[in-house]
Amino acid sequence: MTLVALQINGFKSFGEKTKFHFEPGITGIIGPNGSGKSNVIDAIRWVMGEQSAKNLRGEKMQDIIFAGSSSKAAVNRAEVLLQFDNHDRRIALNRDQVEVRRRLFRNGTSEFLINNQKVRLKDVTDLFLDSGLGRHSLAIISQGQVEAIFNSNPVERRSIIEEPAGVAHFRLRKQEAQQQ
Numbered sequence: 001m002t003l004v005a006l007q008i009n010g011f012k013s014f015g016e017k018t019k020f021h022f023e024p025g026i027t028g029i030i031g032p033n034g035s036g037k038s039n040v041i042d043a044i045r046w047v048m049g050e051q052s053a054k055n056l057r058g059e060k061m062q063d064i065i066f067a068g069s070s071s072k073a074a075v076n077r078a079e080v081l082l083q084f085d086n087h088d089r090r091i092a093l094n095r096d097q098v099e100v101r102r103r104l105f106r107n108g109t110s111e112f113l114i115n116n117q118k119v120r121l122k123d124v125t126d127l128f129l130d131s132g133l134g135r136h137s138l139a140i141i142s143q144g145q146v147e148a149i150f151n152s153n154p155v156e157r158r159s160i161i162e163e164p165a166g167v168a169h170f171r172l173r174k175q176e177a178q179q180q
Ligand code: ATP
Pocket: 011, 012, 013, 014, 031, 032, 033, 034, 035, 036, 037, 038, 039, 040, 063, 064, 065, 066, 067, 068
């Protein structure tokens, strides 16, 4: 599974539709302070189901919608699209290409789409659960997180290991079964 492209439109500093194409290998994003490098990572986290505005460095979720700049007026909708090559079927969907899209409108309405079909947040979370990606996985390590892992207690450290080990999936299923 590889991330092929990312399209950001109306999310944080991306007031205009911006598409990133990722080549095989390592991609580095460089730019001056405040130019939007971390916003790219926030966009990836968000489309993969992040529900905490704080984790996206905001106060409320609507803060992620482009609020305008000196050259461009604010917009009413944020949209992020991720395109994966899934020939290896790491994503649990029998498709060679997988697209995940999330939208948020200023009135609070939001939607998730997988391959252009409207789905629930749970469907997006489930999609990535055993792929090693996912909004809580260590595929994305943000500033301060290395220290947090270093200082974590044994219980916290176990949960960090559980996701790549594939245990998190079963823990979630158990919780769901117990709630029913
Ligand atoms: P650094 O090198 O300091 O880490 P960075 O390149 O990671 O910087 P970001 O944190 O990604 O920068 O981007 C910060 C910029 O994003 C700020 O200029 C901020 O005004 C802008 N920004 C954040 N949210 C919005 C929004 N909703 N609308 C418009 N601009 C926004």
